[in-house]
Every structure is written in structure tokens, then in C-alpha cells.
Amino acid sequence: MRLTQSFGSALLLVAAGVAQATSAWGFADGSLAVVAKKAAGTVKEKLNQKTPLSTPVSLGSTDTLKLILTATDNGDGKRPHQAFLVLQEQDSGLEAPFPLTVKESGKAAVQISHKDIPVQLLAATKPLKASVVLASFGSSQGLNTPVFDVKIETDASAPAPAYEKPLRYGKKPEIHHIFRPDPTSPPKVISLVFALAVAAMLPALLIGWVVLGANLNHLSKAIGAAPLSHACFFGSIVGMEIVFFMYYISWNLFQALPVIGVVGLVAVFSGTKALGEVQSRRLAGER
Amino acid sequence: MRSFFSLLACLFVAAVSALSTSGNRLLVVLDDVAEKVNYSKFLADLESRGFQLSFETPKSESLALFRLGERAYDHIAFFPSKSKGLGPNLTPNILVDFLNANGNILVTLSSGVATPTSLVSLLNELDIQLPVDRTGLVVDHFSYDASSAAETHDVILLPPPGPVRPDVKDFFSAGAAASEILAFPRGVGAALGASELLTPVLRAPSTAYSYNPKEQAEVVDDLFAAGSQLSLVSTSQARNSARFTLVGSAEMLQDKWFDAEVTTADGQTAKTFNREFAKRVSGWTFNEIGVLRVNWIEHHLDEAGAANESSPSIYRIKNDVKYTISLSEYSWTHWTPFTTPAADTLQLEFSMLSPFHRLALNPDPAQSTGDAAAYTAAFKLPDQHGIFNFKVNYRRPLLSNVEEKTTVSVRHMAHDEWPRSFVISGAWPWIGGVGVTVAGWLGFVALWMYSAPVKGRAAAGKKTQ
Structure with a gap:
């Protein structure tokens, strides 16, 4: 088998220069026409099965592409079973076959316009590769050869051919949550300046009081009259502030409330006596 | 000693009769049982x-795919049948019910006999023309x-088919020698x-x-399909992972094409x-490969320093x-660690209605074992409280579907978790x-209680009152 094959191929080589290969499909009288609706722009090209057209043919949205050829088996016109014009998208390799209507004599023709071409090919950016496939049953070698390129010209005024990709299971684009920005603070210098300004108010206040004649001259008198009450009352006011401070630093409400209760009671009981002492000084005309 | 041997025998039997993951009852439907x-x-x-x-014929009265509401078989294989329909026991409805009940179906066709209408309807249901x-x-x-x-x-000769996309696992041609060729006779x-x-x-x-x-023996006037639009062996996997395979040529499963010798057009055998x-x-088709398990x-x-509780319900x-x-x-006989194809990744979604995060899960060798692969992802939860799902929705061609949803609550910051x-x-x-x-208040209290009036000034103050 292999021997006969190699013999055959040798024969083929010999015959190649003289005529077409023994028993192989081909075509003759190939011609391509792009007919515009307005008869002005008809383009005609002769087709050759050995060399494809060098420049792409452009096909507008109202144009019709007509391909006419005569299929030959070993040089004689004959009808093949398979006579397709195949348009191929160059990037994806997607193909669309267009069967030629073939007569008994091998004369074949096909017409293609935009509405015949699948939308995936219409949306192609590169020219489509058109090949002719001629083959049939039996031992004749089939022909599958590129003959020309078609550039699809879409109508600028019409909407572009919309093609929605079908859903395919695969990995999806990643999503990373965009977090809200963190709260910001003004520059520390500004905060510090204003904090110092606020803190400076305390000495300003105290100095103001002293200038106006504030003093603690009655302290000894008051302590002398009601030592326990005054100590407890003033102590409870300071203590209340300490409780508030502790609440701010670490305590929770349930730790703070009982202590506030105790300190408050002390303030009420010691306060009546201490403030009574203050009143007695006022009544005595000392204030 | 004897028990030891019987145990060994049991183990041996278990090893030999490797089973499909979804049962081993296979119904073979043939026109004539002699065809087998x-x-x-x-x-x-x-x-x-x-x-x-x-083995059953479509005409058999006793044939029933369901018994007492349960599947009577786990898988069905149809070989070409000359009958026009397949009888009342194999209507398209029953076959769809069978797929819905997680049964798997293998259908083979032949160009020699017209496909039964029942199968044509089933194929239409699956969007196969x-x-x-x-x-x-x-x-x-x-x-x-x-x-x-x-x-x-x-009799078409083709190379063994590679994966349909680069990110799909190669189940059908892996390990095939370059010289080996598939014969697809009279299919x-x-x-x-467009179904996914x-x-x-x-x-x-x-x-x-x-x-x-x-x-169309003389001329092809109306072309059905050509080239790669024509699928010779097609598969469909339902959302419940039930599998369906259409083999265009029953003859390619026949003995004469197993390990046969063919001659390509250029004379190579x-x-x-x-x-x-x-x-x-x-x-x-019968769930022996490409089945995933979580x-x-x-x-x-x-x-750092947090309680290491496993799978808490709140974050x-x-x-x-x-x-x-x-x-x-x-993989045929045993569970193996699942590795994603090189161009594919397993993804985790953290979602409330829509995903907030969709992240790649990376292999974690430390937690993988001989028959399981662990995939892990570490990330920061979004700054949005609510009920969220950790969701792994891994659907890929030819692999059974993995859809895992773990619900957790995400609470907002407690009052004592903010910076002081x-x-x-x-x-x-x-x-x-x-x-x-x-401080000013304490000073004021002390002054109010213990300050003595300034002489003279106090009198002047009183006058103005």
C-alpha cells in the first residue's frame, strides 16, 4: 500500500508540471463579483485556485457577493458532492460554510450578502478568509484552498451588529471590596495649638479670680466649725469627678452607678451640714 | 487465619469492582438483545x-425506569433502535424525570437507522439538534x-479530542499516543x-x-451543519450534575473498531x-471521572491574639x-486530590445579595492529604454589616457542580471597639x-465656700445692687 502510495506521489510530482494531478478536484473559470445595489460599484475579479487574490474584497451592507466557478475533476467539468465556500474568522477560527448550487456540468454559483453571514463573522475586525472546498466520494483528491479575503464593511449609519456572547461556565473576574475611607483628623499641630489654648484658659481664670480678690481666708474657720462635713462634702465633689474619670477610662455604667450613689449620698448628708455652716457665716454678715 | 483470608478476599473484591460514585445499576436498551x-x-x-x-428492549412491558417513585437504575445506555418511538416506558418526559432524579444517560445514534422520536424530543429538550x-x-x-x-x-478519522477550552480539564485525550486515531464510522x-x-x-x-x-445523495442543497459546528460526541451536564452524553456513532463502540487498524488518506496506518x-x-457519563466532592x-x-474558634457564626x-x-x-477507582486546570482558579465569593469579594482560593498543601486538596483564601471582611455567605460556586464544563454556601453574620463595631x-x-x-x-468647677466650689469678701469692694458691690 505504502509502496503504491509513494509511487503515486512520485507520479504526481512528474505529472504536476504537465497538467493537473491525476484525479483531483479543482475549478476553472472562477469569477467573483461584488454587486452593489446601486449598479455603479460592481467589482469583478478572476479567481485562480492556485493563488488567492492579493487584496481583500470589501462587501458593503447592501452589496451581494457572487461567486461563479466550474468544478472540475481531473480537468473535466463534473458535479462534486461537496462544494462549499467557507468564510473563516481569522482570530477565532470560526467558520461559516455556504454550499454552492452545482449543475450537472460542474457549473456552480453562490450569492452571499450581509444577511446570510452569521453575526459573529459580521462583527469581525479582520478580513474574513474565504476558501473553496470541492470534494466528492471516490478516490479523487479534494480541493480546499483559500481564494480571497472579504472585508466586511458595516454601514456607519446602521447600528453595528450586536453580538452577545453566550454564557459559558468559567472563572469570573475578581472583585475586591472597596472600603470606605477611614475617618481623618486634622494635623496634630493644629489640634495641639487649640488644646494648649483651651488649657491656658484655666490659669487665666484662676489669675482673674485672684486679681478680683479671691482668697481662701475662711477655710480655717469653716474647717474649724464643721471639719468632717466640709472634708466630706468637698471630698465627695472631687470623688464624683474621679468616678466620671474612671467611667471614661475603664469602668462601665454598672460599675460607675453604685459608686455614684455612695458618693452622692455622702454629698447630700455632708452637704446639708457644710452648706448650713456657709449659710451661718452669711447670716453672721461675714460674707 | 481463614478470617484473615476472607478479609483479604473482601478487600480484593472491593479493589477490583471499582464503582461509579452514583451507583452501578446500568440499563442497556437495545432493539434486540442479541445485538449485544x-x-x-x-x-x-x-x-x-x-x-x-x-438488558431490555424498548418494547419490553416490564421495563420501568422508576419503581415506587425511586430510580430503578442509576444509568441508561441507549443503542440504536429501529422503532419509531421508544414505547410508553421511555417517553421523553420519563427520561427527563430520570435526569432530574440524578440518573445518567448515554445515547448512541447511527446513520443507518432513524433516531427514535422519543430521543429526538429529549435532545431538543437539551438544546441539541x-x-x-x-x-x-x-x-x-x-x-x-x-x-x-x-x-x-x-468513516471519519480524527485525532483524540483535546479540551474544549484551555481552562477545561482534558479527560478524553490525556495520555493518548500521537499515532492513535479515533475512527467515527457512519455517524x-x-x-x-447556545446552552452553557x-x-x-x-x-x-x-x-x-x-x-x-x-x-441528498447527488447534491447537498440544504446544509444542516458542517465543520466544527457539527458535534460528533456531545455532553450535557444538568444543574443537578446529572450527565447526558450523545455519541453520534454507535458503531465506534463496536468490537470491530476497538484497537482496529485504519489507513489515513495519506496512506499511514x-x-x-x-x-x-x-x-x-x-x-x-456514568460518574466515574470528573466528580467532585467537598x-x-x-x-x-x-x-493575632484572637480566639481561634472554628467556623464561628458571627464576625x-x-x-x-x-x-x-x-x-x-x-478518578475511576478512588478519590484523588482535586487540582484545578492551570488556566482555571477556584473562586470564593463573600456575598450579601451580590458579591462584595470574589477571590481566588489558593492550594494549601499544609492541609491537603492523599485524597483531598485544601484551598484557602484570607481576606478582610467588608465594612458592611449584615448576613453574608461564603460561597463557592464552582461550575465548569465536564466537572460536577460544586455549590457551597456558608452563612455568617457580620456585626458592626461595638461601642468599645473603636479607638479611644x-x-x-x-x-x-x-x-x-x-x-x-x-478643674475650674472644683476651684469655683472651693472659692464659693471658703472665700472671704474683700473689704470695701464688697460694700461698693452691694451699693450697685
């Missing part, structure tokens, strides 16, 4: 893999077996719809086409890959968490103000 001699190698291969074959008149023949004048079909060109090609559940396994070569041998291909196609899922707080916003999922893949006000520099003037007020 044609497929004896294929059926013997199935039997050796642990399937219990039951057959040629009109239920008859078609795929020929390729460029790639045929020159020794058996030199004149008719209807029917189908055209697949369909996957072509074997596509026709670009010069192949389908025609009706009865009506080659061995057919059909036997191994038939094993893989039936193995895929072993366990775990997530935990991934923060706080902006917590760092780590999610781990362990997956196994069944003294840490915030913007609060310093306000804190200073509180301190000054406190």
Missing part, C-alpha cells in the same frame, strides 16, 4: 468496572479511513445550541459535513483510540478571616476643654 455481541468488548469493559448490566428527518450521515472527503471507506468516505452529527450546560467533546473536522443519504475513548466517555469547609478569625466588620475548603475528585478618644488627635481640644471645666 457487537458491543461485547465495550459491555465487558463496563462490567469489569463494576456495573451490573440489565439532529438533522431533519432524524437521519444524517457525516462524511469528510479529506480525512477518512482509506481501507474501509475508500469510496464512501463515511450522525448534531448541532449544539452543553459541552462538545468531539467536533467534526473543518471539512466534514452532514447530509441526508436518502435525499494507525491504531484506533476507540476503546480507551469509549471507556472515558462512558466513565464520564470534604469539609472551615473558616476562622485570622487575627465583625473588617475582621481578617481565613476560609478553607477541601475538595476531592473521583485620646488616641484621636482631633479630639484633644475637646478633652482639654472637659479637663479645664472640671
Whole structure:
């Protein structure tokens, strides 16, 4: 088998220069026409099965592409079973076959316009590769050869051919949550300046009081009259502030409330006596 | 000693009768049970893999796919049948019910007999179109077996099919020698719809086409499909992972094409890959390969010094968490660690209605074992409280679906989890103000109680009152 094959191929080589290969499909009288609706722009090209057209043919949205050829088996016109014009998208390799209507004599023709071409090919950016496939049953070698390129010209005024990709299971684009920005603070210098300004108010206040004649001259008198009450009352006011401070630093409400209760009671009981002492000084005309 | 031997025997039996992951009851529907001699190698291969074959004809009265509401078989294999329909026991409705009940179906066609209407309807349901008149023949004048079909060109030769996309696992051609070739004799090609559940396994070569041998013997006036649009072996996996396979040529499963010798158009002889291909196609259909299992899922707080509780039901916003999922893949006889194809990734979604995060899960060798692979992802929870799901929705062609949802609550910050006000520099003037007020208040109380009036000035003050 292999021997006969190699013999055959040798024969083929010999015959190649003289005529077409023994028993192989081909075509003759190939011609391509792009007919515009307005008869002005008809383009005609002769087709050759050995060399494809060098420049792409452009096909507008109202144009019709007509391909006419005569299929030959070993040089004689004959009808093949398979006579397709195949348009191929160059990037994806997607193909669309267009069967030629073939007569008994091998004369074949096909017409293609935009509405015949699948939308995936219409949306192609590169020219489509058109090949002719001629083959049939039996031992004749089939022909599958590129003959020309078609550039699809879409109508600028019409909407572009919309093609929605079908859903395919695969990995999806990643999503990373965009977090809200963190709260910001003004520059520390500004905060510090204003904090110092606020803190400076305390000495300003105290100095103001002293200038106006504030003093603690009655302290000894008051302590002398009601030592326990005054100590407890003033102590409870300071203590209340300490409780508030502790609440701010670490305590929770349930730790703070009982202590506030105790300190408050002390303030009420010691306060009546201490403030009574203050009143007695006022009544005595000392204030 | 004897018990030891019987134990060994048990182990041996278990090892030999490797089973499909979803049962081993296989119904083989043949027109005539005597036809099974044609497929004896294929059926013997199935039997050796642990399937219990039951043979029935479509006409059989006792044939019932469901018994007491449960599937009576786990898988069905249809061989070509000359009957027009398949009778009342195999209506398209029953077959769809069978798929819905997680049963798997393998359908084989032949160009010699018209496909039964019942199967055509089932195929339509799955968005697979057959040629009109239920008859078609795929020929390729460029790639045929020159020794058996030199004149008719209807035994197509193809290389074993690679994966349909680069990110899909290669189940059907892996390990095939370059010289091995698939023979597809006298088969029917189908055209697949746009459904995402369909996957072509074997596509026709670009010069192949389908025609009706009865009506288009002379000339192909109306082309059904050609080239790679023509699917010779197609699969469909339902959302419940039930599998359906359409083999266009029943003859490719026959004994004569198993390990046969074919001659390509350029005169080379080659061995057919059909036997191994038939094993893989039936193995895929009957859940012996490409079946995924989730072993366990775990997530935990991934923060320094935090309690290391496993899979808590509540997290706080902006917590760092780590999610781990362990997956196994069944491969003929045993579970193996599942590795994603190189171009594919397993993804984790953290979603409330829509995903907030969709992140790649990376292999975690530390937690992987001999039969399970762990995949893990660490990320920061979004700054949005609510009920969220950790979701792994892994749907890929030819692999059974994995859809795992773990619900957790994400709470907002508690009042004592914010930074303290003294840490915030913007609060310093306000804190200073509180301190000054406190000190001023204490000073005022002391002065009010213990200050003696200034003489003279007090009198002047009184006058003005």
C-alpha cells in the first residue's frame, strides 16, 4: 500500500508540471463579483485556485457577493458532492460554510450578502478568509484552498451588529471590596495649638479670680466649725469627678452607678451640714 | 487465619469492582438483545468496572425506569433502535424525570437507522439538534479511513479530542499516543445550541459535513451543519450534575473498531483510540471521572491574639478571616486530590445579595492529604454589616457542580471597639476643654465656700445692687 502510495506521489510530482494531478478536484473559470445595489460599484475579479487574490474584497451592507466557478475533476467539468465556500474568522477560527448550487456540468454559483453571514463573522475586525472546498466520494483528491479575503464593511449609519456572547461556565473576574475611607483628623499641630489654648484658659481664670480678690481666708474657720462635713462634702465633689474619670477610662455604667450613689449620698448628708455652716457665716454678715 | 483470608478476599473484591460514585445499576436498551455481541468488548469493559448490566428492549412491558417513585437504575445506555418511538416506558418526559432524579444517560445514534422520536424530543429538550428527518450521515472527503471507506468516505478519522477550552480539564485525550486515531464510522452529527450546560467533546473536522443519504445523495442543497459546528460526541451536564452524553456513532463502540487498524488518506496506518475513548466517555457519563466532592469547609478569625474558634457564626466588620475548603475528585477507582486546570482558579465569593469579594482560593498543601486538596483564601471582611455567605460556586464544563454556601453574620463595631478618644488627635481640644471645666468647677466650689469678701469692694458691690 505504502509502496503504491509513494509511487503515486512520485507520479504526481512528474505529472504536476504537465497538467493537473491525476484525479483531483479543482475549478476553472472562477469569477467573483461584488454587486452593489446601486449598479455603479460592481467589482469583478478572476479567481485562480492556485493563488488567492492579493487584496481583500470589501462587501458593503447592501452589496451581494457572487461567486461563479466550474468544478472540475481531473480537468473535466463534473458535479462534486461537496462544494462549499467557507468564510473563516481569522482570530477565532470560526467558520461559516455556504454550499454552492452545482449543475450537472460542474457549473456552480453562490450569492452571499450581509444577511446570510452569521453575526459573529459580521462583527469581525479582520478580513474574513474565504476558501473553496470541492470534494466528492471516490478516490479523487479534494480541493480546499483559500481564494480571497472579504472585508466586511458595516454601514456607519446602521447600528453595528450586536453580538452577545453566550454564557459559558468559567472563572469570573475578581472583585475586591472597596472600603470606605477611614475617618481623618486634622494635623496634630493644629489640634495641639487649640488644646494648649483651651488649657491656658484655666490659669487665666484662676489669675482673674485672684486679681478680683479671691482668697481662701475662711477655710480655717469653716474647717474649724464643721471639719468632717466640709472634708466630706468637698471630698465627695472631687470623688464624683474621679468616678466620671474612671467611667471614661475603664469602668462601665454598672460599675460607675453604685459608686455614684455612695458618693452622692455622702454629698447630700455632708452637704446639708457644710452648706448650713456657709449659710451661718452669711447670716453672721461675714460674707 | 481463614478470617484473615476472607478479609483479604473482601478487600480484593472491593479493589477490583471499582464503582461509579452514583451507583452501578446500568440499563442497556437495545432493539434486540442479541445485538449485544457487537458491543461485547465495550459491555465487558463496563462490567469489569463494576456495573451490573440489565438488558431490555424498548418494547419490553416490564421495563420501568422508576419503581415506587425511586430510580430503578442509576444509568441508561441507549443503542440504536429501529422503532419509531421508544414505547410508553421511555417517553421523553420519563427520561427527563430520570435526569432530574440524578440518573445518567448515554445515547448512541447511527446513520443507518432513524433516531427514535422519543430521543429526538429529549435532545431538543437539551438544546441539541439532529438533522431533519432524524437521519444524517457525516462524511469528510479529506480525512477518512482509506481501507474501509475508500469510496464512501463515511468513516471519519480524527485525532483524540483535546479540551474544549484551555481552562477545561482534558479527560478524553490525556495520555493518548500521537499515532492513535479515533475512527467515527457512519455517524450522525448534531448541532449544539447556545446552552452553557452543553459541552462538545468531539467536533467534526473543518471539512466534514452532514447530509441526508436518502435525499441528498447527488447534491447537498440544504446544509444542516458542517465543520466544527457539527458535534460528533456531545455532553450535557444538568444543574443537578446529572450527565447526558450523545455519541453520534454507535458503531465506534463496536468490537470491530476497538484497537482496529485504519489507513489515513495519506496512506499511514494507525491504531484506533476507540476503546480507551469509549471507556472515558462512558466513565464520564456514568460518574466515574470528573466528580467532585467537598470534604469539609472551615473558616476562622485570622487575627493575632484572637480566639481561634472554628467556623464561628458571627464576625465583625473588617475582621481578617481565613476560609478553607477541601475538595476531592473521583478518578475511576478512588478519590484523588482535586487540582484545578492551570488556566482555571477556584473562586470564593463573600456575598450579601451580590458579591462584595470574589477571590481566588489558593492550594494549601499544609492541609491537603492523599485524597483531598485544601484551598484557602484570607481576606478582610467588608465594612458592611449584615448576613453574608461564603460561597463557592464552582461550575465548569465536564466537572460536577460544586455549590457551597456558608452563612455568617457580620456585626458592626461595638461601642468599645473603636479607638479611644485620646488616641484621636482631633479630639484633644475637646478633652482639654472637659479637663479645664472640671478643674475650674472644683476651684469655683472651693472659692464659693471658703472665700472671704474683700473689704470695701464688697460694700461698693452691694451699693450697685
